[in-house]
Amino acid sequence: MQTILQSKTKQIKMSTDGVFTIIGEKINPTGRKKLAAALQEGNMDYVRELAKKQIDAGADILDVNVGVPGIDDVALLPKVVKMLAEEFDIPLCIDTPNPKALAAAMSFAPGRVLVNSVNGEEASLQAVLPVVKEYNAAVIGLVMDEDGISSDPQKRFALAGKIIERAAKLGIATEDVVIDPLVLTVGADSNAGKVTLKTIELVHNEFGVNINLGASNVSFGLPARDIINVAFLGLAISVGATCAITDPVKYTQGIRAIDLLLGRDAYAGRYIKYFRQHPPEEKPVK
């Protein structure tokens, strides 16, 4: 199954049987003081720098979130989306909890965007899905609702079904709904990884849709987070995850490795190309 996204001239096919898709997460001020400050000043230079860095590192899509306290994202989000669409030829993932900001931003993105996100709450379904339909976009569906995030994979799975069904009623095709099984940290609940993996397996087997990971949450608060995150990507991809909102600077190499190991990279061409473009840093002599 394919979810097709587009920028001015480029098309990205997120696919359930092709290579993994990387959505760059770094244009998001949560926990990034420098970006928050730049956005508050209306300074686009740092956003530009983050866009460029992620594209160079292998991002297929850029997530765009401008949620800063005290800033009206109905005004700011369209401005950032417009700048990115004009200066970079890469599909965007518009990331806001505010349907008004979403609607305001959509018309500035050429091609076909991914909306991040809808969830199983009535209010979310009713506010977000019509905008997705109106702009012929695709959408990420988070498997949570009024009751929060369940630790029962069957309940998360049921919410995936609900979101797909409600989208279909508005004429949004199943392939345009990307399910996010939600990843909580194993540091707080050591069953968290297992629950997400089981959810992925259920959603993959039943609906065959693209499945997105917010891959970095899983390791929050633990030492050696990069190793946990790469290991989790391997586990999740092997049961059906097809894309991740993640840091391409850190994780593209691991993702390229997984694609290679799954036989999706003839002659290791993409893997080796990545290292030609990003030679490993020299290790300090001990």
Next chain:
Amino acid sequence: MQTILQSKTKQIKMSTDGVFTIIGEKINPTGRKKLAAALQEGNMDYVRELAKKQIDAGADILDVNVGVPGIDDVALLPKVVKMLAEEFDIPLCIDTPNPKALAAAMSFAPGRVLVNSVNGEEASLQAVLPVVKEYNAAVIGLVMDEDGISSDPQKRFALAGKIIERAAKLGIATEDVVIDPLVLTVGADSNAGKVTLKTIELVHNEFGVNINLGASNVSFGLPARDIINVAFLGLAISVGATCAITDPVKYTQGIRAIDLLLGRDAYAGRYIKYFRQHPPEEKPVK
């Protein structure tokens, strides 16, 4: 299913539904000049050091291979096994292609050892399995035969069945046969990972036995081997691999992460304990 191994006082249960088992690979002179030289001189100090280092890093079992050109391993293997059994309380995996050296070494290992290895060749089955039976050991079965290593997972799977069957005829229980699906490098054949993963899945679903990986081969000749190896461990474990002959100094942390992500590590206790015992090196200031 459990494969039970023993040293003087310790028991290791390799299990198909417990934590992953780590077999330390470093006591093997292939590609290790310093160890080869030490063995040629009959100097045990470096073997001791490698044993200690691997146990400290989390090895559950130590592989012991003394194959150096020009050295009679019928004499040397028992000597090394005897020293290790006397000085370290950890089950051994006796690794030799020479059935005479194997038989000579077996009586010096207390408890219950793992034999590395038998394969599907008639000569190997006839020479190795009787020794395994005689010493009540467990054995690693490599899925290759007179025709070499097949790139067809069904053929590798059939050889797993053959080895299990031949072992059973001699009274060796199925749980005492650990199947090694063989891992070739993706640098030479980009389908190599896929073939191994499919073999693991077939063997796991049909026989439910413990499955061992020679995990480091897969990345041979490629840049950033550690990332490939950790990613491959994740992929392989998720389809049924239960142990690996690997470098615990490099890969225990990745393996602990995978166990945690699969919900096998309550309160992240083992993961965090590993980092208390092995604090990450400080990164150089750039």
